[in-house]
Amino acid sequence: MWQLILFRGMQGLGGGAIFPIALAVVADLYTPAERGKYLGLFGAVFGVSSLVGPAIGGIITDQISWHWIFFVNVPIGLVSLVILWRLLPAIKRPEAARHIDYLGAALFTLAIAPFLVGLTNKQTGEWSDPAVGGLIIVGLLFGAAFVWVESRVPEPIVPLSLFRIRTFTVSVAAVFLAGVGFFTAVIFLPRWFQTVAGASATESGYNILPLLFGLIFSAIASGQIVARVGRYKALMFGSLLLLALGLFLFTNLHADTDRPVLWLWMLIAGLGIGPSFAVFTLIVQNAVAPDRIGVATSSLTFFQQIGGTIGLTVAGTIFASRLADEVPIQLVKAGVPQEFVDQFSAGRGALDLTGTGDLGQRILAAVPAPFRATVEPLIPNIVGGIHEAFSIALASAFWVGIVGALVAALLVLFLH
Template sequence: MTESQKKLAALGCLLTLVLAILDQNIVSTASVAIVRDLDPVGGLARLPWLITVYALAATAALPLYGKLCDVYGAKRIYLGAVALFLAGSALCGLSQNMGELIAARTVQGLGGGGLMSVTLIVIAHLAPAEKRASAGGMGGLLAGLGMVVGPLIGGLFTDNLSWRWIFYVNLPIGLFVLAVGAATLRLPDRGPRHRIDYPGAALVAAAAVALLLVTEWGGREYAWGSPTILALCAAFAVLLAAFLIRQFTAPEPILPPRLFRDPTLRIALPLQLLTGFGMIGSIVYTVIYLQVVRGVPATGSGLYLLPMAAGIAVSGLVSGRFVSRGHSTKPYLVAGLALAVAAAALLSTLGTDTSRWMLGLDLFLLGAGFGLVIGIVIMIAQNAVPVSLLGVATTSVRFAQTLGSALGTSVFGVVLTRVVAGELPGFDGLARIGSLPDGVRHRALEAVTSGVDTVFLCSAGVLLGALVLAALLKVGRSEPSEGAEGAPQPVTTG
């Protein structure tokens, strides 16, 4: 590829990351408008499935995408994932009822599962090892900013145009990405075709769906001790065991066991899971604090999160620049997690009357910590494996982060509700606070604040575990060469 082709391809990759990140975070603020338009009577009950089915489809498809890239070449799978995502986006915008929209979100999620991971694989092919810090750091930077900016953009589209535009806006961007990718990308292809472990992919997808349904339904739709939740837990355990057995017996497993013989990946995977676990609590429950305790509207809560976005941007850009100049990644990873632990601990002291500038300072420090962490673990994992395992290594780390985020959402939700119930017995809903008498409302706000503080304290503990793992991580400086064992020589372009 020429330098101009690489620059255009890199632009397409960044735009793909924008599509992936925004769509995960942009729907929430449009939810009320969607229900009002499509099903004002019964749509509220099915509203959570707009988020859930996308997450289920994207997570279930993740492990398969990595193997497909390693077998068929990243270009084909990258363009296919974008095309599938665009088809789902168009169907979402055209939906006339909640059932059609939920089905379209499933299609969109199947494509969306490959947008982030496959794009990171393409970036890894485009950038040599010494440049991956800048490229991966930019991807992580966009991920962090998307968590903050997505809800704000969703609110703006909904208020000024229509909720359908949160899906239609994907189409021109995605078509540009497809045109650029088809015209510029010249990536290595494996040549001889290998078998894909579709039974293994089905088992891990089913196990992930069972686990995500437990985290989504547990304590909300069904009691934790209900037959439904217990059956899902049992199904997850059985499916996970069957998947692990399959990986040791399949000729070409979807998740090769030799990945876990690498000392870097043995630590990187649980490290990314804990990071995802802690990060989601920090962001989701900051929004709950703002909306419930401080009475900030949904769209306005995005403005309160701008200090976090600024922290992510500053630290991500600075660390990416220094690492690309040859500095080791480990000090930045350790420093970022230490800063995130300190910021989460500070956020655990929030009160009902904490000043906006103090909250902004805490969120800036939290963002600065995350900016040093996001994207680095994936880049470390990519540099630790031969080219033949680049796809499965990347998607494995992303899979760990996704599961960590799902578990964090569920566990922290249980923590919040238990603390609130303990301090205010009989209180059964955050949405009812505004209608309570003054004295009771003040007690309810104090209880919710105490619950959010406990969530942040737990988040600090989880991130402290990630910090310990980061301190144990051994980071190599060199990339395996394409002539190394297990790294095939490219024979064609695709």
């Protein structure tokens, strides 16, 4: 496991740089009037990769081996490298030597890691626990140190001077909050298809395609609209409200929700999130000086990813807490005798609800052999109750994204 964590961290060092650099290259190659069209395509590509990647990963895991979700990146990376080497024009500027803010990067890592771990531990602990509140406080202290260092180093990774530009500050805050809603949907919806609908990892990827279609269409269309009209405030306000609507519809999720209905909800959410991947980048690039486009773009991408990470952690905590409360309630409603409900609730931590396959068989396998004959007739009721509890808990997690989308929509009104 430590090898996996270490090498994924190394992979992230390269992967984290690719997206903001690619967006900055668009600003170098095209005029402000032309950028909207191409940034719309970039937004669509980012959304596609975020959704198709897990789907392809599911296919590879189901059909070949999970090891190949890493191996497959090697030939793709080599082909991309050759294309960039041969076709990307060289852009050179007479600039002074640059210095990397290693201290700032280290402090931010030391701030975000314990903060997120503390929030995650809240699923099983209390705020007063050192592993919860203690880690969160440690993260906040390192965060304060990070801000102090960034205000003093000559070339910070997040220049605080950019936050004096209202357009940049509003865009960063809005994309941070919009990322919460997007990543919550992308991560949690496949879990519902696998756990409740009984879909394989591959099938769950297919089932979120409506979200993908909506995202692609709206990302490309928004870039074209802004490039032609030159206005974006009404577009972004409307799209974020649409995202909030789509996420609100997810709060009506139940075990018996029809898939076509859920697909429609996903399409609405996808239409709402697409413009955020294209237009905010355009807004920021046009608001800063040409020599700050690279760092401004990377900061925007940085906060979008952090927003998604923090949002997922908070949503996961809400989900786990609500699931613990709902399981006994829904088991009773499903007709499971109270004595079985009490026993099941006491041992629910041993039940894995993250995998695929027959949940009833997994539950029965965990029951001691002498009691299986007694429990077996209740398995359909138990499974039905767990599925409903899982759906309700999952639905409650989407409120994090709803609040984020609504606040982001209000922030957009302060754009110039």
